[in-house]
Amino acid sequence: MIGNAPAPSPTYAVEGHGLVKTFGTFRAVDGVDLAVPAGSIYGILGPNGAGKTTLLRTLLGIIDPDEGRRCLLGDDIPLRQARIIGYLPEERGLYPSMKAYEAIAFMGALRGLPLKVGRERGRAMLAEHGMGGSIDKPIRQLSKGMAQTVQLFGTIVHEPRLIVLDEPFSGLDAINQGKLELLIRDQARRGVTVLFSTHVIAHAERLCERIAIVAGGRIRFEGSVGEARDQLRPKVQLRTRASDGAWRRALPAETLAVDGAWHFDMPDEGIEPLLRALLDGQAGIESLSIERPGLHDAFVSIAGAAAAQQMQEAAGDNVA
């Protein structure tokens, strides 16, 4: 859609080492280490209040950390790279009286794009995305979703090499969420690094090559989506014609019987020994399904456990 291919980049587009940010006595970011590979789509997942926004603001240089070191596109002073970074904050902000294309051009101009070029690109972007009728409309006359789209265009109008999106899908309907996913993929195809935060797992599962799960200001998991899913054992559901027999001794100890089916996690040694026992014991396998856990399950498990641990620590501190 726009311009040239990005220039060669360092191995990691974003790095954070031992980042700490405290508000009063609250540690919003608590010793975070993070490395986002250049050219990847990277998701920061976490429940509300996990510290995602503070982490992004700290990485971008909007606020300084109390401790630690950050590095954006090879520079440890993020603002020096502002011209090749695009940022969509969680709290959307536009001047209500500005026309849509002017708002896009203004955001580009802030990051060094000449106004004339920004205006041309703004008009083209709006027209390409079916918003041709809104080009000259002031922001106050646009719907919330349209204004959000305008701001997104303003985030990428200057062709950044790194795009940081804070909760980009919130407030968008399903159709616009789909369009945003396409846009993110399109940018990544051009070699742009996309870092976004979300608490909606489905987007991260579809888009991200790597993710970090944040809870209580700390990173509880960092790796690929597959690795996150591998944190949990596959779920096995078994139906047998026989309800009892010697084969039952082969079922894992924590097996539950629900609605005439056996439910248990995949044993350490795999499914084959159990299958052999079922066949030998003539259990009569009616159905057997092995379901790999989704990212949602992994997230709930990791973030939930972290939240529980945090609550436990807080309780311990209070007792002390």
Next chain:
Amino acid sequence: MTEVLRAAFVIARRDFSAVIFSKTFILFLLGPLFPVVIGMAFGGLGEKITTDSLRPTIGIAMSGGDVGKMEQAHRILSARMGAENLPRIQHAPKGDPRALLARPDARFIAIVSGTIERPILTGKAGDLAALEGDVSLLASAALAGERLPHVQVEKQIVAASAGAEAQSRLLTGRAAQVLVFLLTMLLAGMVLSNLVEEKTNKVIEILAAAVPIDSVFLGKLIAMLAMSFVGICFWGSGIVAGVKLFAGPDIAPPTPAVGWPAFLLLGGIYFTMAYALLGSLFLGIGAQAATVREVQTLNMPVTMAQMGIFFFATYAVDHMGSATEISAIIFPFSSPFAMIARAAQDAAIWPHILAILWQACWVAVIIRLGVWLFRRHVLKSGHAKGGKLFRRRSAIVR
């Protein structure tokens, strides 16, 4: 620095356009004309009130012959000195002057009783002190009667008088000082609420992520200053046209010591500096406010502080070269006002160059301080234990 200025101009351009192309800007331009129109409409009446009604009236409670002599003396002296320089006199009924003054319908500020040889003035202590000389003069003239000599004064006209020139330059300095102050007070106060818009509509995070906060502050200051100059040009054109129309083209105000071109240039620069100094302070204070209500609450103490600074600078005008004037020049907020008055009275240019540099340094310091406070208290940035007011922001904090 280049990047800070570039970004500042992007923000300034946006703010300037937003204000200039808004409907309320027409009201802003017309606003100062309302008092001018009202002033012109009621000007004549106001003058009459000042010259007639506000002159004190003394009751003359003497014998009929003495009253006549006092009235005759008042007519002669009024013709020679100007009626506005004497209190008015009226015939008052004879009697106890104290009882006369105590009457609810008493129109007199004091009563002269007795005789013209021995007049007795009755009134409040403060009024007696003010009127004693006038009454003595009237009684003396009444006593002299027709014998009061009329000495003719021979006039010699000179092209220039050092004393008169110094006096007129002092007046020019004062007028310029008042003008710069009024414009600054009218226009710089608007900066107070400038960042509230960005905080309300959440644009501030977009700005903070893209450009240094210094650029945001500087850009807003430049935009408001540019808007002020548009207003000043508009009002100035109106005033010049009005003066040409009503006072004629030959009006020639006294020439300031540095000459008119340099004086006008310095006037513009000192207004800019006064605006930048107060504006950057207001911007810093206003940036701490979360709502328009908080800004409104801040308005009154800020205006009071401005008045204090102005009175300080005004006092310094009469004391050229004194410690007071030097203090007013060194104190950054009164410095532009003190220096424009100096430009009217002293031809030396180098003090202005020094003063402008000094004031510019303070603008930079105040902006930096405002930015530091904004980052620390609004963005909640920086180390919990200490400041980095002038150091470049580093990514490593230990």
